[in-house]
Amino acid sequence: MTNPVITSLHDTIVSEIDIAAPIERVFRSISDAKEILRRSPHLAAYELEPRVGGKWRLELAMPQLHHGVSTIHHAGEILEFDPPHLLAYTWTANFHKNPAHVSVVRWELTATDAGTHVKVTHSGLAAEPDAAKDYAGGWPGVLADLKKHFEVSG
Amino acid sequence: MRNRSVTYVPAPVSLAKTTEAAFQALADPTRRAVLDLLRRGSQPAGVIASAFPVSRPAISKHLRLLRRAHLVREHRAGRNRVYELNPEPLRAVDSWIAQYRAFWASNLASLKAFVEAEHARETAQSESKSRRKNL
Numbered sequence: 462m463t464n465p466v467i468t469s470l471h472d473t474i475v476s477e478i479d480i481a482a483p484i485e486r487v488f489r490s491i492s493d494a495k496e497i498l499r500r501s502p503h504l505a506a507y508e509l510e511p512r513v514g515g516k517w518r519l520e521l522a523m524p525q526l527h528h529g530v531s532t533i534h535h536a537g538e539i540l541e542f543d544p545p546h547l548l549a550y551t552w553t554a555n556f557h558k559n560p561a562h563v564s565v566v567r568w569e570l571t572a573t574d575a576g577t578h579v580k581v582t583h584s585g586l587a588a589e590p591d592a593a594k595d596y597a598g599g600w601p602g603v604l605a606d607l608k609k610h611f612e613v614s615g
Numbered sequence: 616m617r618n619r620s621v622t623y624v625p626a627p628v629s630l631a632k633t634t635e636a637a638f639q640a641l642a643d644p645t646r647r648a649v650l651d652l653l654r655r656g657s658q659p660a661g662v663i664a665s666a667f668p669v670s671r672p673a674i675s676k677h678l679r680l681l682r683r684a685h686l687v688r689e690h691r692a693g694r695n696r697v698y699e700l701n702p703e704p705l706r707a708v709d710s711w712i713a714q715y716r717a718f719w720a721s722n723l724a725s726l727k728a729f730v731e732a733e734h735a736r737e738t739a740q741s742e743s744k745s746r747r748k749n750l
Contacts, residue, residue, distance in 0.1 A: 474712065476719035480727045482734035490730050500729045581719060586712055
């Protein structure tokens with residue numbers, strides 16, 4: 462797929478793309494802080510400790526206030542680190558209403574004939590921390606069904 | 616290497632109060648089941664209560680939370696309170712998530728542009744090196 466394919470189910474967004482480069486090369490560009498700074502030169506800071514339990518953070522100065530903050534901070538902890546296939550980390554944002562709210566970003570890379578297939582899953586976007594324990598019993602179907610319902614009837 | 620500049624799209628946005636109430640309301644399995652029931656049509660409170668193995672006060676509390684989140688509307692029909700589904704707040708829930716969809720679309724497109732350009736450059740470099748070696 463040339464363009465990113467984005468699907469979202471409930472509070473999880475799955476994004477996929479094919480890249481014409483070897484899997485090791487792609488993994489480096491998502492896990493190596495120097496590479497990420499090169500890729501996004503306007504980031505004020507990017508750090509990532511490449512190990513399970515390590516920390517990552519980024520800083521981005523905004524030209525104008527963004528939801529009340531002049532500098533965006535994202536940060537979290539590495540949950541899975543298995544080069545060149547898997548990288549997962551928690552994700553918080555200082556401009557969220559609840560800055561402690563944790564969602565999870567998971568990168569899965571697969572080698573293909575043409576290069577690398579990249580799948581990113583960002584989950585836990587909507588759940589409040591109190592709701593997280595309820596997750597397993599969770600959202601399935603409800604949001605999509607209701608949306609379908611009101612799109613048909615609304 | 617035309618695609619080297621990368622736009623960081625600041626993704627998420629704080630939830631508006633009503634959206635937050637909708638998230639909170641949706642977090643509970645019984646309340647989701649009530650909404651499912653109401654998809655089949657408006658129901659009197661008594662019918663809703665008898666459909667669930669929980670106490671009447673518990674159902675009343677769930678209905679109150681759903682009403683506060685504007686996910687249901689209540690009106691009176693004779694002696695009955697009748698509840699009707701109002702899916703409107705779900706639009707806000709969906710549009711909040713839509714911002715992250717846009718974020719990841721942009722992020723992956725820029726990753727692809729960067730890695731493919733870098734890989735092409737590195738391949739060309741190592742090829743010209745090995746050509747030089749072979750000369």
